[in-house]
Amino acid sequence: MRTSPPVEIARQLSSACEVIERNLAGTLQAIHLFGSAVDGGLKLYSDIDLLVTINGPLAESVQRSLMMDLLSVSAWPGTSEAYRALEVTVIVREEVVPWRYPPMREFQFGEWLREQLGTGIIQSAIPDHDLAILLTTVRQRSVCLVGTPASELFDPVPKESFVKALSDTTAQWNEESDWQGDERNVVLALARIWFSISTGEIAPKDVAASWVLERLPHEYRAVLMVAQAAYLGTVRDDLAGRTKQVASFVCYAKAMIERICASY
Known part of the structure; x- marks a missing residue:
């Protein structure tokens, strides 16, 4: 497992973190890099997976601003030499600590949503069972880019x-x-x-x-x-x-x- 981000995505990660920190100032608790960039190496069309933890629900205007700004630092797999596809999952910490199932996901950004975002459609918060797998992954293998390491920020997901x-x-x-x-x-x-x-x-x-x-x-x-x-x-x-x-x-x-x- 890597303990620092791959050099080849350092510039994109810096841009993505700047976008996230600017839009979520005052509520951001942590940004964690996980997935292929940390565990096993980036493949040709691998996404860059980020978990963003905040301290409370976001206004729709803030969500919209963040999502639109992320579009500028992400690209559909294989279409850009500068950018890979970002997949950004945003959670409110109190929705997962203490743990409950299924946990709530505040919202998610991904290239598959680009067309929807272009028409102004923003997904609302929803229960997401996949967060149990994601948080287990992040606690086991992730790089903390901003804030507190995942093993300290989140409780273990029950088996x-x-x-x-x-x-x-x-x-x-x-x-x-x-x-x-x-x-x-x-x-x-x-x-x-x-x-x-x-x-x-x-x-x-x-x-x-x-x-x-x-x-x-x-x-x-x-x-x-x-x-x-x-x-x-x-x-x-x-x-x-x-x-x-x-x-x-x-x-x-x-x-x-x-x-x-x-x-x-």
Whole structure:
């Protein structure tokens, strides 16, 4: 695990932190870098993942200003030499300390929201079970860019909440329309969930995929191998044309995850 940000994203991180600190002056408690930039190394199309913690809910005008300013220091994966895609999750600390499930997410910024933001649509605060996984990740592996280290700022997420979050995430993928156009990410997400529910740890996507491949029946291996290699940038992602194979993998991986969840 890295203890400092990668040099290649230092300028973008500095710009992003400046935007966040300017918009959230007086309420900002911490900014933590996590994900590929810290654990396993940035891949070709990796996002820069930031968790921003504040001390109270934000006015819509502040949210809007922050989101629009973040657009200027982020870019869709592979479209800019200067910027990677930012994924910024904002939480109010009192919504997660003391812990409760599901926790509330104040709002989130990501390149997939660029079109919505352009039309003035701002997402409101919502319960987000994924925060149980995110906070576990941040406590295990993150770099504190501003404020207090995550291990001091947040309580550990209880195991039962972590397991439930993995189960709830798995439950959202039920039919082809749920992963169509996002096959690689869903296949790799299921591999990570299978790894995490089995080991209690969180690993980079390619590492989790290797672990699952060692345990995967032969008929399901091709889909995960393509997803892993495409993530690493060594093959073209053709999973959109493997409709039946992807569906079979999703069905099998879900069944394995649900079986393990039932044992807790």
